[in-house]
Amino acid sequence: xxxxxxxxxxxxxxxxxxxxxxxxxxxxxxxxxxxxxxxxxxxxxxxxxxxxxxxxxxxxxxxxxxxxxxxxxxxxxxxxxxxxxxxxxxxxxxxxxxxxxxxxxxxxxxxxxxxxxxxxxxxxxxxxxxxxxxxxxxxxxxxxxxxxxxxxxxxxxxxxxxxxxxxxxxxxxxxxxxxxxxxxxxxxxxxxxxxxxxxxxxxxxxxxxxxxxxxxxxxxxxxxxxxxxxxxxxxxxxxxxxxxxxxxxxxxxxxxxxxxxxxxxxxxxxxxxxxxxxxxxxxxxxxxx
Numbered sequence: 001x002x003x004x005x006x007x008x009x010x011x012x013x014x015x016x017x018x019x020x021x022x023x024x025x026x027x028x029x030x031x032x033x034x035x036x037x038x039x040x041x042x043x044x045x046x047x048x049x050x051x052x053x054x055x056x057x058x059x060x061x062x063x064x065x066x067x068x069x070x071x072x073x074x075x076x077x078x079x080x081x082x083x084x085x086x087x088x089x090x091x092x093x094x095x096x097x098x099x100x101x102x103x104x105x106x107x108x109x110x111x112x113x114x115x116x117x118x119x120x121x122x123x124x125x126x127x128x129x130x131x132x133x134x135x136x137x138x139x140x141x142x143x144x145x146x147x148x149x150x151x152x153x154x155x156x157x158x159x160x161x162x163x164x165x166x167x168x169x170x171x172x173x174x175x176x177x178x179x180x181x182x183x184x185x186x187x188x189x190x191x192x193x194x195x196x197x198x199x200x201x202x203x204x205x206x207x208x209x210x211x212x213x214x215x216x217x218x219x220x221x222x223x224x225x226x227x228x229x230x231x232x233x234x235x236x237x238x239x240x241x242x243x244x245x246x247x248x249x250x251x252x253x254x255x256x257x258x259x260x261x262x263x264x265x266x267x268x269x270x271x272x273x274x275x276x277x278x279x280x281x282x283x284x285x286x287x288x289x
Contacts, residue, residue: 019169025082031093038091041076041274048078048092049102051261053214054118058102060210060256061125061132067252070129072108077259077273119151122207132207143201146208154215156182166225180232187237190216194239209247217244255279
């Protein structure tokens, strides 16, 4: 067991200089830190986001809708640099008082409607356009089961395992063991479900797949949290591997996963997306050239 000499004080106080406290991306109070008006593009949907797993959920769905020639799904994707505190601007707080990406303004009809929390955005768009979620019946319920499973489970993978395995300034045996156990249990849940279903919620590709893939698909493919794939032995989950690889081959997924991405290979970064042509013309390798 790792040594730990920390003794909690009677009353916790925030130290912005403490190691690993997320001071650049979080703080213990809500509200805006500075005035800034968010940009607004020309399309019906205005997305304010970053290409994290939560951000990818929305851009994947939007690109899938556009692949079906649904013109109303055209969108502007504005970059929110959470490391710079963009999420604490007055404009962003108006769209999401919780200061987390992604956030969406639907400007389709009259006064813009704000939608925040990735699950709520997925549900809003699926119902608005009538795709990737059954309108009623058991198929709809099953897709929503898995959508909300993801919303409740991903914090254990990201804020739990991912944080203590990859981001924490020191390795804490207890924390890594605790969240590795839960991460592997979740992988097994998905693997067992996919043993009997082509997609997460059944035979149809739904917003449940789009929500789960950026987290657990990326983990299965070894693109999340450094060498975590080997540590968690993700190759052992054969059904999950099959599903993750199949989803990764979808052109809309390949487009959606790079929108608002600011790290990795320049060809895999599209900082902002305002037109379909941006994928060919505005990725960072093209911009830098």
